Amino acid sequence: xxxxxxxxxxxxxxxxxxxxxxxxxxxxxxxxxxxxxxxxxxxxxxxxxxxxxxxxxxxxxxxxxxxxxxxxxxxxxxxxxxxxxxxxxxxxxxxxxxxxxxxxxxxxxxxxxxxxxxxxxxxxxxxxxxxxxxxxxxxxxxxxxxxxxxxxxxxxxxxxxxxxxxxxxxxxxxxxxxxxxxxxxxxxxxxxxxxxxxxxxxxxxxxxxxxxxxxxxxxxxxxxxxxxxxxxxxxxxxxxxxxxxxxxxxxxxxxxxxxxxxxxxxxxxxxxxxxxxxxxxxxxxxxxxxxxxxxxxxxxxxxxxxxxxx
Numbered sequence: 001x002x003x004x005x006x007x008x009x010x011x012x013x014x015x016x017x018x019x020x021x022x023x024x025x026x027x028x029x030x031x032x033x034x035x036x037x038x039x040x041x042x043x044x045x046x047x048x049x050x051x052x053x054x055x056x057x058x059x060x061x062x063x064x065x066x067x068x069x070x071x072x073x074x075x076x077x078x079x080x081x082x083x084x085x086x087x088x089x090x091x092x093x094x095x096x097x098x099x100x101x102x103x104x105x106x107x108x109x110x111x112x113x114x115x116x117x118x119x120x121x122x123x124x125x126x127x128x129x130x131x132x133x134x135x136x137x138x139x140x141x142x143x144x145x146x147x148x149x150x151x152x153x154x155x156x157x158x159x160x161x162x163x164x165x166x167x168x169x170x171x172x173x174x175x176x177x178x179x180x181x182x183x184x185x186x187x188x189x190x191x192x193x194x195x196x197x198x199x200x201x202x203x204x205x206x207x208x209x210x211x212x213x214x215x216x217x218x219x220x221x222x223x224x225x226x227x228x229x230x231x232x233x234x235x236x237x238x239x240x241x242x243x244x245x246x247x248x249x250x251x252x253x254x255x256x257x258x259x260x261x262x263x264x265x266x267x268x269x270x271x272x273x274x275x276x277x278x279x280x281x282x283x284x285x286x287x288x289x290x291x292x293x294x295x296x297x298x299x300x301x302x303x304x305x306x307x308x309x310x
Contacts, residue, residue: 018115027107034059036104038067039076043101047080047090076100129205136204145208145232147240150198155184158198158210162227169230170264172288179287183224187212195252199244201228201237208232211241213248216258221249223259226268238271246275250301257301263293272297 016022026036034057041053054064068091071077076097079089093101116124136144163177187198192215201209209228216222223245228238249257259277261268281296 020111027104027111029104029107031104034063035067035070038064039071039097039101039104042071042077042091043093043098043105046092049088049090051088053091071097074100133204133206136206145201145203145235145237147199147201147244150200154198154200154207154210155188157207158200158212158225158227159184161207161229162225165227165230170288171290175288180225183212187214187224197248199241201232201241203232208235209237209241211245213245213257219253219255221252221254221257223257226259226271228267233267238268239274242271242275246299246301254301257299259297261295261297263295269295269297275299276303 020027021033025031026033029036031039037057038053038059041056042048045052045056050061050064050068053059053068054061057064068077068079072079074096076094077091078094079091081089116127119127159177159180162180166172166176187196195215196213198212199210200207207229209226209232211226212224214222214224223242226238226241228241246257257277259272261272263269263282277297277299279295280298283294284291285294286292287294
């Protein structure tokens with residue numbers, strides 16, 4: 001957390017300079033940064049109540065009232081008739097306000113374009129991608145993630161992320177990376193629509209975890225490569241991915257769902273047990289270097305599904 005705090009503060013310092021929001025007047029206009037943001041929200045939300053602007057921007061009620069009053073004096077906004085409480089009288093943008101906003105918005109867009117182009121080819125889109133993930137985390141809190149099915153590029157990303165994850169956390173390096181490459185390549189090469197699927201959990205375009213279901217033959221499906229990024233643990237992602245896998249296997253008519261894991265992967269084992277899987281075999285191996293206990297778990301899909309976790 002201490003490292004995250006330092007990184008967060010360092011980014012704020014870099015961003016305020018990069019976005020040119022430290023000057024007394026925003027984009028050389030007659031407005032300060034907070035006033036410019038307030039005008040932006042009015043233009044996008046109108047008709048809007050002052051109390052809604054306060055809540056959206058985290059601004060003091062007195063500041064919002066004074067700023068809106070200045071906008072009124074300039075002929076930019078008007079308050080529609082409503083209650084005597086000024087916070088409950090909808091604020092609307094007048095033609096002069098629209099002209100002022102459009103000019104400021106065009107200046108801001110032009111500045112943003114110049115700044116992003118200064119990052120070189122591909123730099124702007126790359127920054128945009130990472131900022132989308134950051135925004136989703138900030139605005140959505142710990143939630144805000146979704147699950148989707150397989151799309152082009154996923155297998156390479158899954159193999160890469162898991163190889164890095166297992167190397168960093170367990171020291172399983174090249175042998176694990178080779179295994180991951182074999183599994184993901186084979187899944188793509190032999191993919192059976194309607195019988196196999198991959199699910200990816202993501203937030204703001206960032207991959208947070210994934211799982212695959214493959215046809216093992218003889219009416220048996222195999223759950224493969226379940227993982228969740230370390231910073232996304234505790235959000236229920238792993239449980240949701242496994243439930244998607246089980247539901248798909250049932251609908252596809254499989255009789256059994258098997259998986260191979262390791263005793264050391266305690267979080268995954270808890271998920272499997274909670275979803276009704278049973279440990280049916282275990283054996284030590286040295287596939288990844290040091291001896292480690294591998295386990296085979298199985299779920300009889302002919303049984304009723306366990307009740308959903310509250």
